[in-house]
Amino acid sequence: MTVMEQRDAYRPTPPPAWQPRTDPAPLLPDAEPFRVLGTDAAAKADARLLHQLYAEVVRGRRYNAQATALTKQGRLAVYPSSTGQEACEVAAALVLEERDWLFPSYRDTLAAVARGLDPVQALTLLRGDWHTGYDPREHRVAPLCTPLATQLPHAVGLAHAARLKGDDVVALAMVGDGGTSEGDFHEALNFAAVWQAPVVFLVQNNGFAISVPLAKQTAAPSLAHKAVGYGMPGRLVDGNDAAAVHEVLAEAVRHAREGGGPTLVEAITYRMEAHTNADDATRYRVDAEVDAWRDHDPILLLERELTERGLLDEEGIRAVRDDAEKMAADLRERMNQDPVLDPMDLFRDVYAEQTTQLREQAAQLRAELDAEADGADR
């Protein structure tokens, strides 16, 4: 122990390792969610964009209604509706360039569709004829992800890989308020910040994780406040204000594209329907709460803004609705056709090449199917 001898060297100083690394202040979200529609900021909003958002949000609402109807007809195994959350879904899709990637959760078929995916393909998982019903590379939409928050590290890895390759690609990953409690959320945000990966995390805080309200999920001032703990900016936005969500996401995407690293965006919204068609929301919330959100409907906010500024009239509204109806009719018709199934697909794509074991099992099923067919023939 040489401590006594060292005593003279002692100066009362802070620990050597300590330098405050970043100023936390700019990382913290504003106290109020950012809004555009119905505020002074709306005047600066691009009219074309507002109209596009409007058309897509109306289509999105119709899509949700149609998909829910399809569950009742037994055409979908299950549907987690994003009714009420269309502003987030649509803005997330529109804010990205073609070359960017979208990482949706299981609730975000609408975002995938708004990005250009064929709605029938987007619904394959929920119809049940296969899992991911599309080639993710085609529209750069990762598989709809059911294990909560597990898609977030995928987005980080992909964005990081693209950056290493020198490609100008941003990944936008979507997750619910409940999903923020998972360890994967934490690990993904931390990796993203350490690697300065070009990722935008969009949390749709719709008030519930199935039956569990936000207050049982977190005690944080806001979910956006989690950002500072990773050293990235946190942003709070009115999730039913499509223009606001678009602006905040666009800003975050730009920031990521310019090498500024990831951003965490919390969009405050509300799930107007039950968790899925199989859920009974009356068990955990009262109608009055749902009703309070009807005044703050994403379509309403846009329609009001556009009509007040003379950018939309009854005819324009009708045109948008007609377009949505056409999409719905087409979806309904195509979903009413039975998918073509081949049981032998079970053994496809488990591995690049079938193992001996799988070849044996495939032969067994083949024989069973042949025997069945023979039986049916007789």
Next chain:
Amino acid sequence: MTVMEQRDAYRPTPPPAWQPRTDPAPLLPDAEPFRVLGTDAAAKADARLLHQLYAEVVRGRRYNAQATALTKQGRLAVYPSSTGQEACEVAAALVLEERDWLFPSYRDTLAAVARGLDPVQALTLLRGDWHTGYDPREHRVAPLCTPLATQLPHAVGLAHAARLKGDDVVALAMVGDGGTSEGDFHEALNFAAVWQAPVVFLVQNNGFAISVPLAKQTAAPSLAHKAVGYGMPGRLVDGNDAAAVHEVLAEAVRHAREGGGPTLVEAITYRMEAHTNADDATRYRVDAEVDAWRDHDPILLLERELTERGLLDEEGIRAVRDDAEKMAADLRERMNQDPVLDPMDLFRDVYAEQTTQLREQAAQLRAELDAEADGADR
């Protein structure tokens, strides 16, 4: 779609669910780590406490040296030394009441020993004759935990259980800077905050996770800033200043005890030795960095403070050192005795009652051992 009809009801308001839940400001750590020794705050520090901390820190240093020596003599399988971090180890142990619980990581045998655990029992895991070498209930010290951050939810669950039972128990859980990256860290802090569990999380930021420096671990302004994302206070403290660590922890323990919920404390310190005796620290850090911390040694800070205030003289120092030497000699002697091993212990305590399968396997080993003994006899 009834949106048009609703249009009159529209008022441009923030989303109904939005109320800023807590003011984040009080949750944020100060920009500079809290210090006591060598600052004006030292004058208010209790002399008895300072002396106790000093004696324990000196003992702790000696304990670390002795344990490291035991690895060289083959008496320990491995030892992760806390040399340089004794202030944190000791303060964590002293700040708790008897009825409270300590949740140490694998590096924190010293904290366990300072809390009253027999050092030989505390080293059982690292000697290798069993895993946890003590009854955790005796001193309310959870098993030394190797899988990083996994002990944190245990602390939360225990504290929560105690609170539900109406018992006045606080849990203090220790983790390293590297451990904060694990999902379990996130989930534990979130559960603690939502449940308002009486837990104190002490992160010893010693600059490295084995070879990985903090800058590759996080981009956060500080680890303490993570607290705000869970809605709990974050505190930053000079981890080599035993008085400061004690004060900050004492405050956090009091807060928890009074029902105020959890606190996250980041103590800035430095691992003076290699990760373990098996590690070669020269591969990833330079001596100059280590040397910079010698001026900020926890023993030095206390010794200076105490001597300057006339609370410690050469004789007092000698007394403390003698006591530490005695502890070390006793430890050395006892660790030089071979532990008594019974191979049949393998089958004990896998289940409350041995399964048929384990009984069969135990019989097999018994027969093998008997045959071996027979062979040896002959």
Next chain:
Amino acid sequence: MTTVAAKPATMAQAFGRALRDAMAADPSVHVLGEDVGTLGGVFRVTDGLAKEFGDARCTDTPLAEAGILGTAVGMAMYGLRPVVEMQFDAFAYPGFEQLISHVAKMRNRTRGAMPMPLTVRVPYGGGIGGVEHHSDSSEAYYMATPGLHVVTPATVADAYGMMRAAIASDDPVVVLEPKRLYWSKDSWNPEHPTDVEPIGRAVVRRPGSSATLITYGPSVPVCMEAAEAARAEGWDLEVVDLRSLVPFDDETVSASVRRTGRAVVVHESGGFGGPGGEIAARVTERCFHHLEAPVLRVAGFDIPYPPPMLERHHLPGVDRILDAVARLQWEAGS
């Protein structure tokens, strides 16, 4: 178990009743998980518990499975008996580190000082038209983890009895709840529930002499059906319901196979590396000279669980079981 006052109840109700009775009998029993409180669980197994016992006894946790298991470990350390729900089989995976490294090992690590009287409820298996990640048969993972007990009921009465036994056990028990039997009904008297048997005994569900079907959980009713159908082929099949995978009842199983001389193990979990390998191997070790044919296995294929519209091709059905029985090297006939 039919008694005079017996009324039909579903397996989900029997599980729920067992939880209720255990909570009423012992204040240290706490239920926690996602949506177990206000909603009563997505399968309604915990329906009514929060109302009867309060939020503190039946708690909606944040959405994090490692956190649920990890905090339950801490609660057990303090003497509580937590019963945690993993919402679906595949959503138990985030908690595997806590399960393998702590839940299963804590008693052993601490030389018995810290037992883990913890029940992990895992709704498992397919056949309910669930989309991906909702139909995994994960029993192989649990079986390969020493320190855990693993049980799975096939009847309404067993659902009650096993859940009570699991909660009463001083060791961690994984209760695999066969999702597709949740709504199966049986005459069963919740006012006079069956006695709680200790964990670990298999039962012969149907005596027979030609061959033994060794099975458990969701495959038990399928095997019973197969045994019925086999009569037409001249086979009198015995059906053994294992009930407990860990510990394993070698005695009952071996006795049956020694009697019949032939056996097929049936489960919907994937075959390769699945429970059937262990079962076939240990039966063969014990009954080799009584066997007329190798113990065969009928299992799910070695593939990720298929989408709803294809799952019927994956799940072992009556025909596939009878095909296997036919391959048991019958000298005379069939």
Next chain:
Amino acid sequence: MTTVAAKPATMAQAFGRALRDAMAADPSVHVLGEDVGTLGGVFRVTDGLAKEFGDARCTDTPLAEAGILGTAVGMAMYGLRPVVEMQFDAFAYPGFEQLISHVAKMRNRTRGAMPMPLTVRVPYGGGIGGVEHHSDSSEAYYMATPGLHVVTPATVADAYGMMRAAIASDDPVVVLEPKRLYWSKDSWNPEHPTDVEPIGRAVVRRPGSSATLITYGPSVPVCMEAAEAARAEGWDLEVVDLRSLVPFDDETVSASVRRTGRAVVVHESGGFGGPGGEIAARVTERCFHHLEAPVLRVAGFDIPYPPPMLERHHLPGVDRILDAVARLQWEAGS
């Protein structure tokens, strides 16, 4: 594989050389994990890679195994070939959800659109005096997960070849690296490394006629030793090194057992629910009428891995293997 210029190398060096050569050959190969960069890994397998290829190709990640696997999935989605290191067997558990639900299934879920050419390196097994959580044999978990390949070398040459094959594979491969063979040496020429064989073939390490020892990884040298020792007892044992657990080489294994008529499966993983059950069951299914005795298993006990000072009692050794061989119902003698 001895060539003229052969020099002794350790298995750890062979793994490292394979990583280096793969990175040099293909810029899409990226190594990531805890301490793999500056330190070169706690077993020094990745030593020198960060220096040669830079931080971006060999990356020290934050300390989070699910994060490592999860970001590697994303990197693979973008066309890279990530090689991730899990620092120790038991520390792979936090990543199991990513491994089971994504790594293993992604190709299948996307009908082949998104393959996962990902290598997961897992130092596994005991015998190195490691404290708890540092010596698990976790192969049963990986084997029970369709979509993964699982390989484990027993020789220095195989360490090189299998690692190259794993990285070259368009499917996810779990490479189980036997920790206690890391420092085993063999004459092996890193300048002319063995050809890279495709994954999936077992090899007869020692021909014999009395019985077959079926084994893999760390137990191969033990079985070779046992076979030597068995000569004194009059047994000529064949040793089959499986090398690949998934896919499984039924052909080589069955051919051997048909020839010898007797078999013992040897591994240090726990017996119950471990790989041996699957192996014994499938050998029996295929070779029943050639078997003179049931296929026996010599495995670790069904207990949490023991502390260093007791591990030798747990690990299958020569005596335990010979005891099992003796129980193979030899009519005449022994």
